Structures are given as C-alpha cells and as structure tokens.
Amino acid sequence: MNNILEWISQPWPWYVAGPLIALVMFSMLFFGKSFGLSANLRTMCSILGAGKSCEFFDFDWKTQTWNLVFALGLVLGGLISHLYLGYEPAANISETTITELQALGINNPGETLVPTEIFNWENLLSVQGFIFMVVGGFLVGFGTRYAGGCTSGHAISGLSDLQPASLVAVIGFFIGGLIMTYFILPYLLVM
C-alpha cells in the first residue's frame, strides 16, 4: 500500500496521463455525456441570468448540472493532489526553458504552479497583472465559445473522433499560442 502511495506521489509520466485522459473521455461517453469543459462557462452565464437579454444563453441550465458537477470534481481533484498526493508544485521543465524565463525576469521557473510574481492578488491592479489575468481569461472564454470547444472538447474528443473541424480548431490553438509565446510574452513578462 505504501509503495502504491509513494508511486502515486511521484510526478506522473505522459504515457500514464494520456491514456487516463482517454479513459475519462470514455467514461463520460459511457454515461451518455460529452467530454468538454468550456461549455460550463456558457452555463454559468445562463445561471447568472444572461438568458434574459441574449438568446444564446436562454436554455435550461439545469440540464447541464452534470458538467458543473464534473468541474467541481476537478476542484476536488486539485485539492486531493494538493493535500494528500505528495504535493510538489515543481514541474520538471527543461533547462532551456528555465534559463530563458530567468532571462525574462521570472524567479525560480517551474518551482511553483504559476509564475507567482505575475499571478497574485496585488498584481491584479497593475497593467501587467490585468493583462495576464483579466485579458487572458477573457480571450480563453471568448475564443473557446467562438471555436465551440477547448482542449478537452476539440484536442481530445474531436481529434479522437477524427473530426476535421477539431483539427482546424487545434491548428488555431497553436497559431494563437505561438504568436503569444514568441511575439507577445517576451514584452509582457518584462513589464
């Protein structure tokens, strides 16, 4: 038992995580649901009353409760790994990445889950913090709904089902991600 716990406490390699993600997708399908998380953002709009002024949010959000519970499960899973499964925020990122981010002013890259000098409550009031958290979040919400899905819906479910639309969406994810990482982040990080 101790060996199992010790093994679980280590960071999991990609070839364990990938098949498990596919298993999660299959479980959702087996229970008659679809696998995707960005739909919850739309459901939240509906719960907050957006359906009154906009047809897109005018649906019975109670039919989506299962997906909100799934998202709550994600919070729970994060909490469990944080408290009981050898919480090690450090990610074993490459030396190249570490050196590069240090040059951009990030202290201890990979030692925390997020760059804490950017993602913190005080920084929210700065231009940099506002861009990373508020503008960044906005782009995620706007973009996923525009594209009709996020990483789980398109990159995992859609690609697994060999859907051309999802392939185009994933290409878009990378176009945006590469533009941000190569051309915009170098300026935003040193603000």
Added chain:
Amino acid sequence: MKFLRYLLIGAIFGITLAKAEVISWFRIYEMFKFQSFHMYGVIGSAVVVGIIVIQLIKRNNLKSIDGEPINIPPKAFSWARYLIGGTIFGLGWAMTGACPGPMFILVGNGVGVILVVILSAVLGTFVYGKLKDKLPH
C-alpha cells in the same frame, strides 16, 4: 446521487492533470516553445488511445449505461469559426497557461487568484454570446 459519478470522474481527471504537471503555466510555455516532449506526449497518447476507443465504440455499436447508442455529435465544418475562435483561445491559453479544465484544478490546488481568470472567461463567453450573430462562422 446520480451526480456522484461525475464528481468522481472529475476528481480523477483533476488528479491526473495535476500529477502530470499539465496545470503548470511553465509546462504550457515550454510546449509552445517546443522545448520538451512532455505535453505532446500527454495530448498525443490521449488522442491515440482515444481514436482506438472511439473506433471500438463505433465498430461494436457500444451502448451507454442508459442503453442509448454512444455517439459524438459531428461538428459542422467551417474554416472561419474554428481558425479565428481557436486562435483567440490560443492567445489566452499561452497567456494564462491554463485552459478551462486546469483553471478549476488550479483553484483546488490553492491558486485562488485564478478565480479572477475564470470570472473573466465567463465574461468573455458572455460577450461572445452577445456578438455571435455579427461574427463570421
């Protein structure tokens, strides 16, 4: 009670992404810089296993727990919608280092300020809903 299964699968998914470091902002940066195979391994192996699983479902006409045939609704193809929408999401993904799943897992991991990112994502979704009819799809 029937929702318990979704809570459980969600928790397994949350633990998996946390333990595989997928929720790390640094892993996403590293992925977009092609400086490690890790994220490509995670997504790639999930898709390869996923393709096999879905082929098995289709060839054997597997039914869900309610006895209904399992099917993934096909998405109507268009270039504009997926390319523009996808690119906008990609910009946000690289900036926040989190897609809509990991955002919730980060909150569970105690990164409370991510709640602001989630709220902002809800606002982004709302604005999309408002502008939907004026955008190319």
